Every structure is written in C-alpha cells, then in structure tokens.
Amino acid sequence: MPSARRITPSSISALVVLATVSATPIAAQASQPTVVAIDGVLCDLTRTLVASDAKVVCLIQPGSDPHNYRLKPSDRQALSSASLVLHNGYNLTPSANKISNSAKVVAVAEKAIPINEDLDPHVWHDPANSAAMVAVIAERLAPILPARQQAALTARAAEAINVLNRVGDWGGNQFATIPENQRVLVSEHKAYSYLTNRYGLRQITMLDSFTTGGVLRPSSLRSIKAEVQGSGAQTLFPESLPVSKTLRRISRSTGLPVNGAPLFADGLAPDRSTVGTATLNICTVVQGQGGQCDQAAADELMARWSAIR
Numbered sequence: 662m663p664s665a666r667r668i669t670p671s672s673i674s675a676l677v678v679l680a681t682v683s684a685t686p687i688a689a690q691a692s693q694p695t696v697v698a699i700d701g702v703l704c705d706l707t708r709t710l711v712a713s714d715a716k717v718v719c720l721i722q723p724g725s726d727p728h729n730y731r732l733k734p735s736d737r738q739a740l741s742s743a744s745l746v747l748h749n750g751y752n753l754t755p756s757a758n759k760i761s762n763s764a765k766v767v768a769v770a771e772k773a774i775p776i777n778e779d780l781d782p783h784v785w786h787d788p789a790n791s792a793a794m795v796a797v798i799a800e801r802l803a804p805i806l807p808a809r810q811q812a813a814l815t816a817r818a819a820e821a822i823n824v825l826n827r828v829g830d831w832g833g834n835q836f837a838t839i840p841e842n843q844r845v846l847v848s849e850h851k852a853y854s855y856l857t858n859r860y861g862l863r864q865i866t867m868l869d870s871f872t873t874g875g876v877l878r879p880s881s882l883r884s885i886k887a888e889v890q891g892s893g894a895q896t897l898f899p900e901s902l903p904v905s906k907t908l909r910r911i912s913r914s915t916g917l918p919v920n921g922a923p924l925f926a927d928g929l930a931p932d933r934s935t936v937g938t939a940t941l942n943i944c945t946v947v948q949g950q951g952g953q954c955d956q957a958a959a960d961e962l963m964a965r966w967s968a969i970r
C-alpha cells in the first residue's frame with residue numbers, strides 16, 4: 662500500500678545542505694555537542710544519525726510511559742547544557758511542553774508530520790513518518806556538528822531513510838498474510854492509528870484516548886464488547902505486562918484471549934532500535950491475527966539499521 666508522503670534520500674541531502682548553508686556553523690569545539698532526546702523513538706533515531714559525533718542524552722527509557730513522565734532535576738541539568746533538544750511533540754510528553762520554547766527545542770513529529778488532524782502523537786507507527794522524522798533531525802543536527810562531519814551525517818540520514826522505507830514496504834507484505842476478515846487490531850489506548858491507517862486494518866480501542874491509564878465505565882465495556890465480537894479480532898493486544906485490569910475484564914467479557922506478547926505503543930521496546938521495535942510490533946499483530954511474519958527479512962533490516970555508522 663502506498664504511503665501518502667515518502668521522504669527520499671535526495672530530499673534529505675537538499676535539506677542538510679540548506680541547513681548547513683543557512684546556519685552559522687559552530688567552530689570545532691574541544692568537547693562534543695550534547696543533544697537531548699526526550700521521548701518516542703527519538704533516542705535511537707538521534708543516536709543513529711550522530712554516531713560518535715555528538716553526545717546523546719535520552720530522558721525517557723525504552724518501555725517507559727511518556728504520557729505521565731515528570732522531568733527530574735538531572736533532566737533539567739541536561740536540558741540546560743544541550744545544544745539541541747528533541748521531543749516528539751503533539752503532547753506525547755506533556756511535561757516536555759514546560760521546557761522553555763527556545764530555538765534549540767524542536768518538536769520533531771510536529772515538524773515532520775505537520776498535518777495531523779487528530780493530533781495523535783504516535784506518528785512513528787508508520788515507518789514513512791519515522792523517515793520524515795529522520796529528515797527533520799538531520800536538518801537540525803547539521804548546524805551543531807562540525808563541517809567535517811556533514812558528509813557523514815548526510816550519508817547516515819540517507820541510509821536511515823532507505824531502511825525505514827524498506828521497513829514500511831516489508832510491513833505491507835506481512836499484513837497481507839492476515840486473512841482479510843481478520844485485519845483488525847484491538848488495543849488499550851488509541852496509539853496505533855498510523856499503523857492501522859497505513860496497512861488497512863481496523864482499530865478498536867478500549868480507551869478512547871491517546872493517553873494511557875483511565876478506567877472503563879460499564880457502558881463502555883458493553884460498547885467495546887459489541888464492537889469486538891464479530892470484528893474478526895483473534896486476540897486483545899496488551900501494551901504492558903502484567904496485563905491491566907481493564908484488559909482482563911474485556912477478555913472475560915468477550916471470550917477473546919489476551920495476546921501473550923505485548924505491543925510497544927509509546928516508543929522504543931527495551932533493547933530494540935526503531936527498526937527492531939517496528940518489526941516486533943508488526944510481527945506481534947500479524948501473528949496474533951492469524952498471519953505469518955517473515956522474521957529473516959526483519960532481521961536483515963535490523964542488521965542494516967545497526968550497521969549505520
């Protein structure tokens with residue numbers, strides 16, 4: 662299935678060159694610049710793009726909940742000494758909105774995906790959007806890296822975009838293996854619209870909200886039960902383990918099992934890259950809904966991503 666907008670490596674070179682020309686380059690420094698990556702998949706995207714040319718401080722650890730994150734004193738220290746601060750935006754981490762709105766703070770998803778009708782922060786679940794985020798990050802990194810590192814940055818960004826576009830295409834092949842009447846995803850909070858829209862799945866959520874937490878009212882339980890039954894759903898996908906009370910209630914009420922493997926809604930999965938997280942989520946949905954996942958091809962994409970230097 663084609664993606665609405667696709668970033669290509671040639672567009673990134675133009676962006677980086679433009680940024681290099683228009684920004685005042687910082688003279689070679691004795692110490693490396695520091696970049697703070699707050700949330701979502703930014704930690705891995707940024708580390709992949711800078712390689713060893715800058716220090717990257719990641720605030721929200723993989724598997725943690727950005728929606729309820731509160732900045733710590735050590736976070737504030739890192740933020741004040743950073744040359745560049747990247748956060749996802751679209752209110753993924755409400756506490757990030759409290760950071761002073763200086764030029765060094767960039768809401769990456771808001772720049773990369775400016776048209777987002779529902780203001781859904783979970784944009785990276787479409788790999789094409791992750792590619793667009795790579796382009797924005799590379800553009801913002803260019804002015805803070807020394808001139809001698811610009812060519813390497815451009816090359817890394819181009820390869821990252823290539824790999825993410827391949828992941829997007831690979832995902833389409835995996836979802837195509839799910840029987841047509843089972844192309845549905847039942848999850849907890851409303852985090853997968855960009856995945857389900859790209860790949861033509863129906864999304865059913867227990868909580869009609871972009872954030873985690875919240876209690877289900879009995880009337881909602883009835884409406885979810887009505888929506889899930891006959892939808893083709895084979896399983897309910899948890900977003901964390903142990904499984905939430907809400908999910909257990911819906912499982913009892915609908916007779917659908919809770920999937921053994923969780924989905925990673927809010928950023929990177931522990932010990933996984935952006936590509937590792939995307940392929941894991943896609944395989945979890947595909948296998949849970951009765952399709953087959955080409956793990957060998959996923960492993961190749963993960964290895965290609967890890968090889969970006």
Ligand SMILES: [Zn+2]
Binds near residue numbers: 728872926
């Ligand atoms: Zn979320």
